[in-house]
Amino acid sequence: MFDRMRSILGSILILFVAGCSGVQTHQFDLPEQVTFNEHIAPIIHQNCMPCHRKDGGAPFEMVKYKDVAKRAKMIAEVTSDRYMPPWPADPNYRSFVGERFLTEEQIALLEKWVEDGRLEGSGNPPEPPNYAEGSMFGEPDLVVPFQDTVFIEGNNLDRFMVVKVPFELPKDTFIRLIEFVPGNRELVHHMNGHLINYDFDKKQDVFEGQHVVTDVDGSTIETYQQLSIAHDDGSFPTLTPSVSNYLPGVLPAMYPEGIGSYKVNRKAAFLIKNMHYGPTPKDAYDRSYFNIFFAKGAPQRPIKEWLLGTLGISEVEPALVVPPDSIMKVQTEFTVPFDVSLLTINPHMHLIGRDFKAWATTPEGEEIPLISIPKWDFRWQYFYTFKQMLKIPKGSVIHAEGLYDNTLDNPNNPFDPPKTVVEPVNRDMKTTDEMFQFIITYLPYQAGDEHISLEPDARLFEH
Ligand code: HEC
Known part of the structure; x- marks a missing residue:
């Protein structure tokens, strides 16, 4: 698994210093001395700066040495907790477009950098990436x-x-x-x-x-x-x-x-x-x-959507009524009526959601993992896009499973003491109600779909 992650992020990891007596953690050696310019800047630029920059949406910038050194301890903490970068889906269960997560090695590098005294290092840090202003895709129409x-x-x-x-x-x-x-x-x-x-x-x-x-x-x-x-x-x-x-x-x-x-x-x-x-x-x-x-014209293949669960095409079982001080599991199932190619999925729960998992089982009994969110976070509800269109054959059953924690151990519980939390009965709903939904966008399958990449089209960035 490390090998796979390393191949994704390989170019920015400098892991093994020949013959060094670096600190031994897990299966990797850390360099004798971790410096910002050599080791830390690439991690921060790639994984944090998309949001932690001017106009990037996060509360402070992380571009230069001093921005990062100032908050080094907190950075080491939030990364080892995996609170940042925010990516609730388990990347080992399923990979998606634009996913952001740190490897164990990167987290250890950040920790060692703090222990080593937040060294800046010699030379210059790598140039941070450029971000377009206004639009990421050039001139809009x-x-x-x-x-x-x-x-x-x-x-x-x-x-x-x-x-x-x-x-x-x-x-x-x-x-x-x-x-x-x-x-x-x-x-x-x-x-x-x-x-x-x-x-x-x-x-x-x-x-x-x-x-x-x-x-x-x-x-x-x-x-x-x-x-x-x-x-x-x-x-x-x-x-x-x-x-x-x-x-x-x-x-x-x-x-x-x-x-x-x-x-x-x-x-x-x-x-x-x-x-x-x-x-x-x-x-x-x-x-x-x-x-x-x-667009140049009408879509040859319009996108379709299934909404499973609350207010959708499949029932939530048992009914989503979560008594106070209880932990409860619900599920929903849907049989795919024809061959489809999945594009994006969006799991949706509210505040007392704790984990979410979805997979498909084909008629031959093969399991196709869709998504696993082991630590649900209400604040980060992505529409997850598959890296390539994902074929799900006719007759497969899509299962989604959600766990709700209506105890006070759940720091997001909106009520103290906890109250019974229910699904809204109509479209009239509040955040403090609960929902269990799984939204799937798809196309009817065509031969070769599984080879079509859904990574954003690089040509659009040439501005
Ligand atoms: C997808 C956008 C995004 C990315 C990527 C991201 N952050 Fe954040 N970060 C935020 C937002 C938004 C907040 C403020 C709200 C919050 O805490 O959820 C935040 C808050 C923080 C905080 C303050 C936490 C606190 O408790 O006050 C730290 C520290 C932090 N980020 C570090 C990092 C580090 C280190 C990385 C990269 C490894 C990173 N972030 C990547 C969006 C992001």
């Missing part, structure tokens, strides 16, 4: 900003909003990629955006109604009314779910041309059902925006 600046009251609480971001186009078209760019990078924690397409003659004014509803988490009919989501005749427009998701340091999923672009009508809006802002002691503001890149 269209920028759609929030209509209103969002006010975030300085009350030290996590804030959840629902935001409507309406826009108009000269004609119906197709979108290849949607990139969310946070305005207030320190406070925008995550967002999950859906696309609303209006029938042209059923909505006079897409901009009418409120654009932001504060302190609601999820969506209720009242919220929809305040935002004036419906057509003028009261009917609801079409909603394409999860077209854009944001977490600090995560690139949006981008598929090869022809796969999974979205149709967008002349009158449209993004609906952000959970715009999550982190706590702040001072009043603050945010005006985020979407960068849109158009």
Whole structure:
């Protein structure tokens, strides 16, 4: 296993110093002297800097020696706990695009660097990578900003909003990629955006109604009314779910041309059902925006989605009612009706979730691992993209299993003393309710799919 990790990160590890009497830990030797310039900077630049840089979303920068030396002890702690870099999925169970984790050796290097006295070393550190401003993908075809600046009251609480971001186009078209760019990078924690397409003659004014509803988490009919989501005749427009998701340091999923672009009508809006802002002691503001890149035409292969579990196509068993002071396991199962190629998966639980696991069992009894999250973290809910399309044959059963910890040992338990936590019965839900969902995006299988890489297209970075 170390060999596999080493081959991924091999170029940045300098592990064996010939004949050295380095400290012996696990199966590797550490250098006599660990220095920032030689050993630490490459680890930090690759694994921490994507978020810990100016405008990167994390609370402080980690680029130069002094940024890192100042917090060295804390860095050694959060890395050995595997709290940072945040990647809750077990990389040994399944690898995904953009995964970030440190090897045991890298963690030991960080620890030894602190013990050795945080040496800077001679020479220069390697050049940190360059990050484009505004867009990671070059010049967008269209920028759609929030209509209103969002006010975030300085009350030290996590804030959840629902935001409507309406826009108009000269004609119906197709979108290849949607990139969310946070305005207030320190406070925008995550967002999950859906696309609303209006029938042209059923909505006079897409901009009418409120654009932001504060302190609601999820969506209720009242919220929809305040935002004036419906057509003028009261009917609801079409909603394409999860077209854009944001977490600090995560690139949006981008598929090869022809796969999974979205149709967008002349009158449209993004609906952000959970715009999550982190706590702040001072009043603050945010005006985020979407960068849109158009597709050349209609998708040859539109992306489809299955939602398993709560409010979805498969039942949660037993029913998700978690009594106080108990630990409970639930599961859901779904039989795949035809050969499919999986693209991304998104496990979803709330605060008392503790671990999550999903796999498929083929009709021949072969087990295909999908994802294992041994230490659930409500704050880091990625849409995990497979490195290559993953074929699941017809008749396979997809199993998902979740463990909930409603005791006080769970530091995220929202209630003290614990209370019974239940699933919402309708779409009216709060973070303190629970959910058990597994969202899968897929295409009907075509021969050769398993060789198609889902790594972002390198050509788009040439700017
Ligand atoms: C995907 C983005 C991301 C990456 C990658 C990342 N961090 Fe962080 N880090 C954050 C965010 C956001 C916070 C603040 C919120 C939190 O603690 O969850 C944070 C907080 C921290 C803290 C403060 C923890 C505390 O308890 O106050 C430390 C230390 C830290 N990161 C170190 C690192 C190190 C070291 C790496 C690389 C090995 C790293 N981070 C990689 C996003 C990231």
